[in-house]
Amino acid sequence: MLTAIAVFVSGGGTNLQALIDAQHKGILKSGELRLVVSDNKDAYALERARNNGIEAVVVRKKKAETQTEYEDRLIGLLHEKKIDMVILAGFMRILTEHFTSAFADRMINVHPSLIPSFCGKGYYGLHVHEKALEYGVKVTGATVHYVNEIPDGGRIILQKAVEVEEGDTPEILQRRVMEQAEWKILPKAAEMVARKLREDKEG
């Protein structure tokens, strides 16, 4: 049985697109993209999912609910949809141990730097590249790692380095890191983990 995957997104969803393309090309073959969850109703990632026949839902934190109650709603949804594995692909909300322990060793994240540089609380999206340029590093990259209760602190699965070039802006660097690293290592790592979970399930 294929590993049922949910992808969590907040924005444009180019990493989701890389996963969809990998599924079509047979690179992601041990898992099936079954659900996309967004905390932002305007995320273009939702369109990408729907255009590819993947169920897409918006789950926003309500003002009246606690983080734990919000995470319980997410966990309930994933159980209802029989999801085995979660991929955070540009999901901009930090999940606490309550959620991460429910998907221990079954949840991965893509981060746009070489962890342990430029990661942790406050390091997300374009900010990561701003910080890398500010510091003046000559090499950056991307990391795919398991998710635990420490932001960007779980075991590393794959990393890929990318050169910083003269005249880079955060936007230019972000695009190069996506093209040369994220869109390559995320589908690869997703297949590695999906295959492992499939083998575990089949015994």
Ligand code: GAR
């Ligand atoms: C990606 O660069 C991803 O690595 C980053 O946000 C971007 C989302 O783009 N994620 C983080 O910074 C998480 N800490 P996308 O919506 O086009 O995939």
